[in-house]
Amino acid sequence: MFATGMTGYQETLTDPSYAGQIVVMTAPHIGNTGVNDEDPESRRIWVSGYVVRDPSRVVSNFRANGSLDDDLTRNGVVGISGIDTRAVTRRLRDAGSMRAGVFSGADASLAPEEQLAIVRGAAQMAGLNLSAAVSVQAASVTPARGERLGALAVLDLGVKQATVENLADRGFEVHVLPQDVTLEQLLAIEPVAVFYSNGPGDPAASDDHVQLLRGVLDEGLPFFGICFGNQLLGRALGLGTYKLPYGHRGINQPVLDKATGRVEITAHNHGFAVDAPLEGVIESPNGYGRLEVSHVGLNDNVVEGLRALDIPAFSVQYHPEAAAGPHDANYLFDRFADLVREHSATRGLSSPARPGVSKPRTTDEESN
Numbered sequence: 101m102f103a104t105g106m107t108g109y110q111e112t113l114t115d116p117s118y119a120g121q122i123v124v125m126t127a128p129h130i131g132n133t134g135v136n137d138e139d140p141e142s143r144r145i146w147v148s149g150y151v152v153r154d155p156s157r158v159v160s161n162f163r164a165n166g167s168l169d170d171d172l173t174r175n176g177v178v179g180i181s182g183i184d185t186r187a188v189t190r191r192l193r194d195a196g197s198m199r200a201g202v203f204s205g206a207d208a209s210l211a212p213e214e215q216l217a218i219v220r221g222a223a224q225m226a227g228l229n230l231s232a233a234v235s236v237q238a239a240s241v242t243p244a245r246g247e248r249l250g251a252l253a254v255l256d257l258g259v260k261q262a263t264v265e266n267l268a269d270r271g272f273e274v275h276v277l278p279q280d281v282t283l284e285q286l287l288a289i290e291p292v293a294v295f296y297s298n299g300p301g302d303p304a305a306s307d308d309h310v311q312l313l314r315g316v317l318d319e320g321l322p323f324f325g326i327c328f329g330n331q332l333l334g335r336a337l338g339l340g341t342y343k344l345p346y347g348h349r350g351i352n353q354p355v356l357d358k359a360t361g362r363v364e365i366t367a368h369n370h371g372f373a374v375d376a377p378l379e380g381v382i383e384s385p386n387g388y389g390r391l392e393v394s395h396v397g398l399n400d401n402v403v404e405g406l407r408a409l410d411i412p413a414f415s416v417q418y419h420p421e422a423a424a425g426p427h428d429a430n431y432l433f434d435r436f437a438d439l440v441r442e443h444s445a446t447r448g449l450s451s452p453a454r455p456g457v458s459k460p461r462t463t464d465e466e467s468n
């Protein structure tokens with residue numbers, strides 16, 4: 101797939117949501133600012149391959165302590181340059197994101213048909229669950245900063261460091277939990293709220309995370325989800341998801357906040373989306389009351405946010421942590437903190453109540 105950001109390649113490479121994907125950069129000149137210790141969004145580079153037109157031969161930045169080339173080598177990730185990435189992008193826009201291969205070493209001398217057979221033998225992104233590959237194995241805690249709101253359970257489906265920092269800045273004691281945590285283990289930290297992160301893979305292949313989220317919503321806990329978290333909230337509420345032809349990956353995507361009429365320029369990285377009517381109020385097929393699409397992508401009218409009207413839950417498909425990207429959507433972290441404050445005031449911090457809607461509890465009502 102292709103990414104259109106002209107800056108922030110280090111954040112892109114270390115964003116776990118790119119796991120399993122070969123990233124083609126439309127910006128022609130990549131690597132000028134090298135790499136540093138401050139910008140990684142996670143513990144490693146996750147892309148499967150990196151395709152650029154013209155890598156910088158000189159690293160020039162006061163923060164740099166290495167080059168892009170060295171960083172890719174250290175992480176065992178293959179990069180390829182000298183490619184007309186804009187021509188590749190035009191093909192991807194016409195034909196959609198597809199499986200691909202970058203061959204080096206002995207594989208480079210294989211016949212094209214043999215290379216094609218290797219690519220065709222690779223797994224499709226549709227139907228793939230990659231959460232276990234990127235999630236932490238053990239929980240970790242980042243202390244709250246400023247006014248303390250309480251413990252926040254973050255399900256690590258591929259969380260970015262900038263998200264953790266934004267949540268800690270809002271007063272949450274951020275507990276990053278492994279993706280296979282049980283509802284009992286999650287509730288044991290006595291969270292005031294729950295957050296689902298971004299992450300790689302097809303949301304339709306994440307039934308366990310959807311079930312866990314339904315347990316969280318049944319507890320009446322406030323919820324915020326970003327990107328993969330938005331898709332999983334959609335599924336928990338009873339909506340379907342689908343694969344976009346070539347996805348949204350860049351840092352200048354216009355999104356309408358329907359509540360304010362304001363247009364935000366935002367960072368995106370998603371290949372799937374929630375299927376829901378853009379206008380009007382929808383009744384949750386899973387019995388969570390009313391919900392609506394809160395944000396819409398203006399390039400192609402894709403659902404970019406959801407809000408439940410009868411339970412304290414909302415999510416966005418794009419990236420308010422904006423690493424890299426513009427900060428227009430940063431208010432969403434404040435909106436989450438406000439929701440938790442309101443909820444704590446009405447329910448009491450230590451005794452979460454069930455939402456005032458009755459929910460059928462069978463498992464076969466999942467719509468996808």
Ligand SMILES: NC(=O)CC[C@H](N)C(=O)O
Pocket residue numbers: 117297298299300301302303326327328329369370371372373
């Ligand atoms: N950044 C994300 O969370 C991506 C979500 C999902 N894997 C998608 O491609 O749509």
